[in-house]
Amino acid sequence: MKKRIMAACAILAIFCLGFASLEQAMFGPEGNLPIVDSAILFSKQVDPSINGEEIKSKIKKLADEIRPRIENEKSPQKILDTLRECVYERWGFDVQPVEGIRAGTGYYDTLIRMSRESPKAIYENSFLVPVLEKKQGNCLGLTSVYLALAEELKLPLYPVVVPYHIFPRYDDGNVRINIETTAYGANLSDEFYAKISRISKQAIRNGAYLKTLSAKDFFSSYFLALGSIYAGKGLYKKAQTAFQDALRLSPRLALAYSNLAFIYSYYGVSTGWSGAAKSSLAIDPDFLGGYLSLSDAFTREGKYADAISVMKEVVKKHPDIAFTHASLGELYVYEGRFNEAIHSIWQAIRIDNEEPDFYVSLAKVYYFKKDYARAWKYAHRARRLGLKNPDIFYRLMKESQDPKQYPGDEK
Secondary structure, eight states: OHHHHHHHHHHHHHHHHTOOOHHHHHHSSSSOOOHHHHHHHHHHHHOTTOOHHHHHHHHHHHHHHHHHHHTTOOOHHHHHHHHHIIIIIISOOEEOOOTTOOTTOOHHHHHHHHTTOOHHHHHHHHSHHHHHHHTEEOHHHHHHHHHHHHHHHTOOEEEEEETTEEEEEEESSSOEEEOBGGGTTBOOOHHHHHHHTTOOHHHHHTTOSSOOOOHHHHHHHHHHHHHHHHHHTTOHHHHHHHHHHHHHHOTTOHHHHHHHHHHHHHHOSSSOHHHHHHHHHHHOTTOHHHHHHHHHHHHHTTOHHHHHHHHHHHHHHOTTOHHHHHHHHHHHHHTTOHHHHHHHHHHHHHHOTTOHHHHHHHHHHHHHTTOHHHHHHHHHHHHHTTOOOTHHHHHHHHHHOOGGGSSOOOO
Protein backbone atom coordinates (compact mmCIF):
# COMPACT_ATOMS: atom_id res chain seq x y z
CA MET A 1 0.00 0.00 0.00
CA LYS A 2 2.82 2.41 0.88
CA LYS A 3 4.48 1.83 -2.53
CA ARG A 4 1.17 2.54 -4.31
CA ILE A 5 0.71 5.78 -2.40
CA MET A 6 4.27 6.87 -3.17
CA ALA A 7 3.79 6.05 -6.88
CA ALA A 8 0.52 7.98 -7.00
CA CYS A 9 2.16 10.97 -5.32
CA ALA A 10 5.03 10.85 -7.79
CA ILE A 11 2.63 10.93 -10.75
CA LEU A 12 0.65 13.77 -9.20
CA ALA A 13 3.83 15.74 -8.58
CA ILE A 14 4.97 15.28 -12.17
CA PHE A 15 1.77 16.72 -13.60
CA CYS A 16 1.23 19.43 -10.99
CA LEU A 17 4.70 20.82 -11.53
CA GLY A 18 3.93 21.08 -15.22
CA PHE A 19 7.38 20.13 -16.53
CA ALA A 20 6.84 16.46 -17.27
CA SER A 21 8.27 15.05 -20.45
CA LEU A 22 6.20 12.58 -22.42
CA GLU A 23 8.71 9.90 -21.42
CA GLN A 24 8.21 10.62 -17.72
CA ALA A 25 4.44 10.72 -18.03
CA MET A 26 3.96 7.57 -20.10
CA PHE A 27 6.72 5.35 -18.76
CA GLY A 28 7.23 6.67 -15.24
CA PRO A 29 5.88 5.22 -11.96
CA GLU A 30 3.07 2.70 -12.25
CA GLY A 31 -0.45 3.98 -11.81
CA ASN A 32 -3.39 5.38 -13.70
CA LEU A 33 -2.54 8.08 -16.22
CA PRO A 34 -4.67 11.23 -15.98
CA ILE A 35 -6.47 11.50 -19.32
CA VAL A 36 -6.65 15.28 -19.61
CA ASP A 37 -3.12 16.02 -18.35
CA SER A 38 -1.63 13.36 -20.61
CA ALA A 39 -3.60 14.52 -23.64
CA ILE A 40 -2.37 18.08 -23.04
CA LEU A 41 1.23 16.82 -22.96
CA PHE A 42 0.75 15.14 -26.32
CA SER A 43 -0.77 18.29 -27.80
CA LYS A 44 2.22 20.28 -26.56
CA GLN A 45 4.52 18.08 -28.64
CA VAL A 46 3.00 19.80 -31.66
CA ASP A 47 2.05 23.18 -30.16
CA PRO A 48 4.20 24.09 -27.13
CA SER A 49 2.26 27.34 -26.59
CA ILE A 50 -0.82 25.50 -25.26
CA ASN A 51 -2.06 26.66 -21.86
CA GLY A 52 -2.85 23.47 -19.98
CA GLU A 53 -4.79 25.18 -17.21
CA GLU A 54 -7.15 26.77 -19.72
CA ILE A 55 -7.85 23.39 -21.28
CA LYS A 56 -8.54 21.78 -17.90
CA SER A 57 -10.82 24.65 -17.00
CA LYS A 58 -12.72 24.18 -20.25
CA ILE A 59 -13.22 20.46 -19.57
CA LYS A 60 -14.40 21.18 -16.03
CA LYS A 61 -16.88 23.77 -17.29
CA LEU A 62 -18.34 21.30 -19.80
CA ALA A 63 -18.54 18.57 -17.18
CA ASP A 64 -20.28 20.93 -14.76
CA GLU A 65 -23.04 21.41 -17.32
CA ILE A 66 -23.66 17.66 -17.41
CA ARG A 67 -23.22 16.87 -13.71
CA PRO A 68 -26.59 18.02 -12.35
CA ARG A 69 -28.40 16.11 -15.11
CA ILE A 70 -26.82 12.74 -14.28
CA GLU A 71 -25.79 12.82 -10.61
CA ASN A 72 -28.95 10.99 -9.47
CA GLU A 73 -29.39 8.90 -12.61
CA LYS A 74 -29.04 5.13 -12.19
CA SER A 75 -29.52 4.06 -15.80
CA PRO A 76 -26.21 3.81 -17.75
CA GLN A 77 -28.10 4.25 -21.02
CA LYS A 78 -29.75 7.47 -19.86
CA ILE A 79 -26.39 8.80 -18.66
CA LEU A 80 -24.90 8.12 -22.10
CA ASP A 81 -27.92 9.67 -23.82
CA THR A 82 -27.29 12.85 -21.83
CA LEU A 83 -23.61 12.81 -22.77
CA ARG A 84 -24.49 12.35 -26.44
CA GLU A 85 -27.05 15.15 -26.37
CA CYS A 86 -24.59 17.57 -24.77
CA VAL A 87 -21.59 16.70 -26.95
CA TYR A 88 -23.30 16.66 -30.34
CA GLU A 89 -26.47 18.71 -29.97
CA ARG A 90 -25.91 21.24 -27.23
CA TRP A 91 -22.21 21.94 -27.79
CA GLY A 92 -22.15 21.17 -31.51
CA PHE A 93 -19.22 18.75 -31.81
CA ASP A 94 -19.06 17.20 -35.26
CA VAL A 95 -17.32 14.37 -37.09
CA GLN A 96 -14.33 15.20 -39.28
CA PRO A 97 -15.31 15.22 -42.97
CA VAL A 98 -12.98 13.13 -45.14
CA GLU A 99 -12.19 14.35 -48.64
CA GLY A 100 -13.21 11.95 -51.40
CA ILE A 101 -15.70 9.98 -49.34
CA ARG A 102 -18.98 9.32 -51.11
CA ALA A 103 -22.06 7.25 -50.41
CA GLY A 104 -21.09 3.62 -50.82
CA THR A 105 -17.35 4.07 -50.19
CA GLY A 106 -16.24 0.97 -48.29
CA TYR A 107 -14.86 0.95 -44.75
CA TYR A 108 -11.25 0.19 -45.70
CA ASP A 109 -11.25 2.37 -48.81
CA THR A 110 -12.41 5.19 -46.51
CA LEU A 111 -9.47 4.45 -44.20
CA ILE A 112 -7.04 4.58 -47.12
CA ARG A 113 -8.24 8.09 -47.92
CA MET A 114 -7.89 9.14 -44.28
CA SER A 115 -4.29 7.88 -44.26
CA ARG A 116 -3.42 10.59 -46.82
CA GLU A 117 -4.13 13.41 -44.40
CA SER A 118 -1.60 16.16 -43.79
CA PRO A 119 0.22 16.41 -40.42
CA LYS A 120 -1.88 19.49 -39.65
CA ALA A 121 -5.14 17.63 -40.27
CA ILE A 122 -4.02 14.65 -38.17
CA TYR A 123 -3.20 16.93 -35.24
CA GLU A 124 -6.35 19.05 -35.49
CA ASN A 125 -8.70 16.06 -35.67
CA SER A 126 -6.95 13.59 -33.35
CA PHE A 127 -5.65 15.51 -30.34
CA LEU A 128 -7.85 16.69 -27.48
CA VAL A 129 -6.82 20.37 -27.41
CA PRO A 130 -7.52 21.30 -31.06
CA VAL A 131 -10.65 19.14 -31.09
CA LEU A 132 -12.00 21.09 -28.12
CA GLU A 133 -11.24 24.33 -29.92
CA LYS A 134 -12.65 23.39 -33.34
CA LYS A 135 -15.42 21.12 -32.02
CA GLN A 136 -14.61 18.62 -34.75
CA GLY A 137 -12.63 15.42 -34.68
CA ASN A 138 -12.04 11.88 -35.87
CA CYS A 139 -12.50 8.75 -33.76
CA LEU A 140 -9.43 9.44 -31.60
CA GLY A 141 -10.23 13.11 -31.09
CA LEU A 142 -13.88 12.57 -30.17
CA THR A 143 -13.02 9.59 -27.95
CA SER A 144 -10.59 11.94 -26.18
CA VAL A 145 -13.48 14.33 -25.47
CA TYR A 146 -15.64 11.52 -24.06
CA LEU A 147 -12.84 10.14 -21.86
CA ALA A 148 -11.89 13.61 -20.63
CA LEU A 149 -15.48 14.26 -19.55
CA ALA A 150 -15.71 10.80 -18.00
CA GLU A 151 -12.58 11.46 -15.96
CA GLU A 152 -14.05 14.69 -14.59
CA LEU A 153 -17.47 13.09 -13.94
CA LYS A 154 -15.99 9.83 -12.61
CA LEU A 155 -17.86 7.71 -15.15
CA PRO A 156 -16.60 4.21 -16.09
CA LEU A 157 -15.67 4.94 -19.71
CA TYR A 158 -12.69 3.17 -21.26
CA PRO A 159 -11.06 2.96 -24.69
CA VAL A 160 -11.57 0.05 -27.09
CA VAL A 161 -9.67 -0.54 -30.34
CA VAL A 162 -10.46 -2.34 -33.57
CA PRO A 163 -8.34 -2.15 -36.75
CA TYR A 164 -7.63 1.51 -37.57
CA HIS A 165 -10.30 2.70 -35.13
CA ILE A 166 -10.93 3.54 -31.48
CA PHE A 167 -14.10 4.22 -29.49
CA PRO A 168 -15.16 4.61 -25.83
CA ARG A 169 -17.08 1.96 -23.92
CA TYR A 170 -19.16 2.29 -20.76
CA ASP A 171 -18.15 -0.66 -18.55
CA ASP A 172 -19.11 -0.71 -14.87
CA GLY A 173 -18.46 -4.44 -14.46
CA ASN A 174 -22.09 -5.32 -15.10
CA VAL A 175 -23.19 -3.20 -18.04
CA ARG A 176 -21.13 -2.72 -21.21
CA ILE A 177 -22.23 -0.20 -23.85
CA ASN A 178 -20.12 0.78 -26.87
CA ILE A 179 -20.24 4.42 -28.01
CA GLU A 180 -19.48 5.16 -31.67
CA THR A 181 -18.31 8.75 -31.64
CA THR A 182 -18.17 9.01 -35.45
CA ALA A 183 -21.86 8.03 -35.57
CA TYR A 184 -22.80 10.79 -33.10
CA GLY A 185 -22.83 8.56 -30.03
CA ALA A 186 -24.71 5.58 -31.46
CA ASN A 187 -24.47 2.35 -29.46
CA LEU A 188 -23.08 -0.44 -31.66
CA SER A 189 -22.47 -4.08 -30.77
CA ASP A 190 -19.16 -5.92 -30.66
CA GLU A 191 -20.52 -8.10 -33.48
CA PHE A 192 -20.98 -5.01 -35.68
CA TYR A 193 -17.37 -3.93 -35.16
CA ALA A 194 -16.05 -7.45 -35.75
CA LYS A 195 -17.94 -7.68 -39.03
CA ILE A 196 -17.19 -4.24 -40.48
CA SER A 197 -13.53 -4.36 -39.40
CA ARG A 198 -13.11 -7.98 -40.53
CA ILE A 199 -11.58 -9.05 -37.24
CA SER A 200 -10.38 -12.64 -37.14
CA LYS A 201 -11.27 -14.88 -34.22
CA GLN A 202 -7.56 -15.36 -33.59
CA ALA A 203 -7.06 -11.62 -33.19
CA ILE A 204 -9.88 -11.46 -30.65
CA ARG A 205 -8.41 -14.45 -28.78
CA ASN A 206 -5.03 -12.69 -28.84
CA GLY A 207 -6.61 -9.74 -27.05
CA ALA A 208 -5.77 -7.41 -29.93
CA TYR A 209 -9.28 -6.01 -30.36
CA LEU A 210 -12.58 -5.33 -28.58
CA LYS A 211 -11.10 -5.50 -25.08
CA THR A 212 -11.86 -2.85 -22.48
CA LEU A 213 -8.50 -1.08 -22.21
CA SER A 214 -6.59 1.19 -19.84
CA ALA A 215 -5.47 4.79 -20.19
CA LYS A 216 -1.98 3.60 -21.16
CA ASP A 217 -3.47 1.60 -24.01
CA PHE A 218 -5.41 4.69 -25.05
CA PHE A 219 -2.30 6.81 -25.32
CA SER A 220 -0.63 4.23 -27.53
CA SER A 221 -3.09 5.52 -30.16
CA TYR A 222 -1.81 9.04 -29.47
CA PHE A 223 1.72 7.82 -30.14
CA LEU A 224 0.50 6.36 -33.44
CA ALA A 225 -1.00 9.72 -34.40
CA LEU A 226 2.14 11.54 -33.28
CA GLY A 227 4.27 9.17 -35.34
CA SER A 228 2.13 9.84 -38.41
CA ILE A 229 2.56 13.58 -37.88
CA TYR A 230 6.34 13.21 -37.66
CA ALA A 231 6.43 10.97 -40.75
CA GLY A 232 4.35 13.50 -42.68
CA LYS A 233 6.92 16.17 -41.79
CA GLY A 234 9.85 14.00 -42.85
CA LEU A 235 10.99 13.42 -39.25
CA TYR A 236 11.36 9.69 -39.72
CA LYS A 237 13.56 8.93 -36.74
CA LYS A 238 11.02 10.63 -34.46
CA ALA A 239 8.23 8.71 -36.18
CA GLN A 240 10.07 5.45 -35.56
CA THR A 241 10.47 6.31 -31.87
CA ALA A 242 6.78 7.23 -31.55
CA PHE A 243 5.65 3.91 -33.08
CA GLN A 244 8.05 2.03 -30.80
CA ASP A 245 6.65 3.94 -27.81
CA ALA A 246 3.14 2.90 -28.85
CA LEU A 247 4.31 -0.71 -28.59
CA ARG A 248 5.89 -0.07 -25.19
CA LEU A 249 2.41 0.86 -23.97
CA SER A 250 0.45 -1.75 -25.99
CA PRO A 251 2.58 -4.67 -27.20
CA ARG A 252 -0.41 -6.22 -29.03
CA LEU A 253 -0.94 -3.22 -31.31
CA ALA A 254 -0.77 -4.62 -34.84
CA LEU A 255 -0.99 -1.18 -36.46
CA ALA A 256 2.14 0.01 -34.64
CA TYR A 257 4.14 -2.90 -36.08
CA SER A 258 2.89 -2.28 -39.63
CA ASN A 259 3.66 1.45 -39.29
CA LEU A 260 7.17 0.59 -38.17
CA ALA A 261 7.57 -1.70 -41.16
CA PHE A 262 6.59 1.15 -43.48
CA ILE A 263 9.12 3.46 -41.81
CA TYR A 264 11.88 0.84 -42.02
CA SER A 265 11.28 0.04 -45.67
CA TYR A 266 10.45 3.52 -46.97
CA TYR A 267 13.07 5.62 -45.27
CA GLY A 268 15.88 3.30 -44.31
CA VAL A 269 16.07 4.46 -40.69
CA SER A 270 16.71 0.90 -39.63
CA THR A 271 16.58 -2.69 -40.79
CA GLY A 272 13.92 -5.11 -39.68
CA TRP A 273 10.89 -4.28 -41.84
CA SER A 274 10.14 -7.94 -42.43
CA GLY A 275 10.11 -8.73 -38.71
CA ALA A 276 7.83 -5.80 -37.95
CA ALA A 277 5.36 -6.69 -40.71
CA LYS A 278 5.32 -10.34 -39.67
CA SER A 279 4.79 -9.35 -36.01
CA SER A 280 1.75 -7.38 -37.14
CA LEU A 281 0.34 -10.43 -38.93
CA ALA A 282 1.14 -12.73 -36.01
CA ILE A 283 -1.18 -10.61 -33.85
CA ASP A 284 -3.87 -10.38 -36.53
CA PRO A 285 -3.44 -12.79 -39.48
CA ASP A 286 -6.02 -10.85 -41.51
CA PHE A 287 -4.68 -7.36 -40.78
CA LEU A 288 -4.64 -5.35 -43.99
CA GLY A 289 -1.86 -3.03 -42.79
CA GLY A 290 0.46 -5.97 -42.14
CA TYR A 291 0.09 -7.24 -45.70
CA LEU A 292 0.44 -3.78 -47.22
CA SER A 293 3.65 -3.07 -45.27
CA LEU A 294 5.08 -6.46 -46.26
CA SER A 295 4.26 -5.92 -49.93
CA ASP A 296 5.67 -2.40 -49.84
CA ALA A 297 8.91 -3.58 -48.27
CA PHE A 298 9.36 -6.29 -50.94
CA THR A 299 8.75 -3.63 -53.60
CA ARG A 300 11.37 -1.33 -52.08
CA GLU A 301 13.90 -4.17 -52.27
CA GLY A 302 13.02 -4.92 -55.89
CA LYS A 303 11.44 -8.27 -54.99
CA TYR A 304 8.41 -7.69 -57.19
CA ALA A 305 7.35 -11.33 -57.44
CA ASP A 306 7.20 -11.54 -53.65
CA ALA A 307 5.28 -8.24 -53.45
CA ILE A 308 2.78 -9.49 -56.05
CA SER A 309 2.34 -12.75 -54.15
CA VAL A 310 1.52 -10.83 -50.95
CA MET A 311 -0.93 -8.50 -52.71
CA LYS A 312 -2.69 -11.42 -54.43
CA GLU A 313 -3.26 -12.86 -50.97
CA VAL A 314 -4.71 -9.52 -49.85
CA VAL A 315 -7.07 -9.42 -52.86
CA LYS A 316 -8.16 -12.96 -52.06
CA LYS A 317 -8.92 -12.02 -48.45
CA HIS A 318 -10.46 -8.62 -49.29
CA PRO A 319 -11.90 -8.79 -52.83
CA ASP A 320 -14.27 -5.87 -52.24
CA ILE A 321 -11.57 -3.34 -51.29
CA ALA A 322 -10.89 -1.30 -54.41
CA PHE A 323 -7.48 -0.09 -53.26
CA THR A 324 -6.07 -3.64 -53.08
CA HIS A 325 -6.86 -4.36 -56.74
CA ALA A 326 -5.28 -1.07 -57.86
CA SER A 327 -2.16 -1.78 -55.79
CA LEU A 328 -1.82 -5.22 -57.34
CA GLY A 329 -2.15 -3.64 -60.78
CA GLU A 330 0.65 -1.19 -60.05
CA LEU A 331 2.89 -4.05 -58.95
CA TYR A 332 2.32 -5.90 -62.23
CA VAL A 333 3.71 -2.83 -64.03
CA TYR A 334 7.12 -3.36 -62.38
CA GLU A 335 7.38 -6.72 -64.13
CA GLY A 336 6.04 -5.44 -67.42
CA ARG A 337 2.83 -7.45 -67.07
CA PHE A 338 0.70 -4.67 -68.50
CA ASN A 339 -2.41 -6.65 -69.44
CA GLU A 340 -2.67 -8.08 -65.92
CA ALA A 341 -2.12 -4.58 -64.55
CA ILE A 342 -4.96 -3.17 -66.64
CA HIS A 343 -7.26 -6.01 -65.54
CA SER A 344 -6.54 -5.43 -61.84
CA ILE A 345 -6.98 -1.67 -62.05
CA TRP A 346 -10.31 -2.09 -63.84
CA GLN A 347 -11.37 -4.38 -60.98
CA ALA A 348 -10.74 -1.43 -58.66
CA ILE A 349 -12.67 0.94 -60.92
CA ARG A 350 -15.65 -1.42 -61.02
CA ILE A 351 -15.80 -1.15 -57.21
CA ASP A 352 -15.24 2.63 -57.14
CA ASN A 353 -15.44 4.44 -60.47
CA GLU A 354 -14.95 7.92 -59.02
CA GLU A 355 -11.51 7.54 -57.45
CA PRO A 356 -9.05 9.66 -59.48
CA ASP A 357 -5.99 7.70 -58.36
CA PHE A 358 -7.24 4.56 -60.11
CA TYR A 359 -7.45 6.40 -63.44
CA VAL A 360 -3.96 7.77 -62.83
CA SER A 361 -2.75 4.19 -62.36
CA LEU A 362 -4.46 3.23 -65.61
CA ALA A 363 -2.93 6.22 -67.40
CA LYS A 364 0.54 5.19 -66.17
CA VAL A 365 0.13 1.66 -67.53
CA TYR A 366 -0.70 3.04 -70.99
CA TYR A 367 2.12 5.55 -70.64
CA PHE A 368 4.60 2.70 -70.13
CA LYS A 369 3.03 0.88 -73.09
CA LYS A 370 3.56 4.09 -75.10
CA ASP A 371 -0.16 4.17 -75.89
CA TYR A 372 -0.34 7.90 -75.24
CA ALA A 373 -3.87 8.38 -76.60
CA ARG A 374 -5.35 6.10 -73.94
CA ALA A 375 -2.98 7.48 -71.32
CA TRP A 376 -4.25 11.01 -72.01
CA LYS A 377 -7.85 9.79 -71.90
CA TYR A 378 -7.55 8.37 -68.39
CA ALA A 379 -5.35 11.20 -67.13
CA HIS A 380 -8.06 13.69 -68.13
CA ARG A 381 -10.66 11.49 -66.46
CA ALA A 382 -8.61 11.62 -63.25
CA ARG A 383 -8.36 15.42 -63.47
CA ARG A 384 -12.13 15.78 -63.87
CA LEU A 385 -12.55 13.69 -60.72
CA GLY A 386 -10.29 15.98 -58.70
CA LEU A 387 -6.72 14.79 -59.25
CA LYS A 388 -4.32 17.11 -57.44
CA ASN A 389 -0.95 15.65 -58.44
CA PRO A 390 -0.17 16.59 -62.08
CA ASP A 391 2.88 14.31 -62.41
CA ILE A 392 1.23 12.09 -65.01
CA PHE A 393 0.53 15.14 -67.20
CA TYR A 394 4.16 16.20 -67.00
CA ARG A 395 5.29 12.73 -68.08
CA LEU A 396 2.82 12.58 -70.94
CA MET A 397 3.66 16.04 -72.25
CA LYS A 398 7.35 15.21 -72.17
CA GLU A 399 6.97 11.90 -74.00
CA SER A 400 4.09 12.53 -76.37
CA GLN A 401 5.12 16.09 -77.30
CA ASP A 402 1.43 17.05 -77.43
CA PRO A 403 1.17 20.20 -75.26
CA LYS A 404 -2.39 20.88 -76.45
CA GLN A 405 -3.50 17.95 -74.33
CA TYR A 406 -2.67 19.83 -71.12
CA PRO A 407 -4.87 21.28 -69.84
CA GLY A 408 -6.35 19.70 -72.98
CA ASP A 409 -9.86 19.00 -74.13
CA GLU A 410 -12.28 17.16 -71.91
CA LYS A 411 -13.76 14.79 -74.47
